[in-house]
Amino acid sequence: KAGVTQTPRYLIKTRGQQVTLSCSPISGHRSVSWYQQTPGQGLQFLFEYFSETQRNKGNFPGRFSGRQFSNSRSEMNVSTLELGDSALYLCASSAGTGGPSPLHFGNGTRLTVT
């Protein structure tokens, strides 16, 4: 079974621009979660989607948004980029059916904002 795939792997953007990151979950997984990882803050939860609906949301500003498609693939968008948005963005998929399903992570998109 193919793992979680995130594209692109690296991205360099300028302040004020917007960016879209993509995540393809493991086949059959209906839940996709997004996390931001920085050296100072660790893994911070952004949001979780299940069957195209946002089910949980972390404490991030509205500039961070996401969506999930009918094939469970997900995208997250960050608008009006700030220097502090530089981070590793990780996507994780799971069965998401309410039990303690482990998260399966991709290797992330490294976003650098200059």
Add this chain to the structure above:
Amino acid sequence: SQKIEQNSEALNIQEGKTATLTCNYTNYSPAYLQWYRQDPGRGPVFLLLIRENEKEKRKERLKVTFDTTLKQSLFHITASQPADSATYLCALLNNNDMRFGAGTRLTVKP
């Protein structure tokens, strides 16, 4: 506010010894607790899950304990090897909401 604290940012031990990592939490009532391993430049990889009604779980050289009274989990790696060097993250799950600690970077020296 809710907090998950992994007490040591970094832990250095000698090969063959037991590594013990700590995860404490406040203002949570997690139904499950998980441990993950993360290598540089990679996403975290799931290692073990323990339920709130379980005291201890083992998998090969790994052992996890979960004390809901102390609000603490301990993660042990016995007979540690240099290949165990990585960052280890604890994660609390409650109602589809998974939150992570900051991680402990373990270095096992030969």
